[in-house]
C-alpha cells in the first residue's frame with residue numbers, strides 16, 4: 001500500500017455562496033484547473049475562468065494523500 005498525493009478542490013471552496021457540492025481530485029494543479037474550468041462552463045455558465053478566480057482556485061487547492 002502506498003500513499004498517493006492528490007490535489008483536491010471543491011466548488012464551495014471557491015464559491016461558498018454557490019451551494020454546489022462538486023469536487024475535483026487530480027494529480028496536478030493543471031488538471032484540477034482544467035476540470036474546474038469544464039465544470040464552470042457546464043454548470044455555472046462560465047465561458048472562461050478569469051485570472052482572479054484562477055488565483056482563488058490555486059489558493060483553495062488542498063493536498064490530500066490517498067492510500068492505493
Ligand SMILES: [Zn+2]
Nearest residue numbers: 011020022043
Ligand atoms: Zn459548481
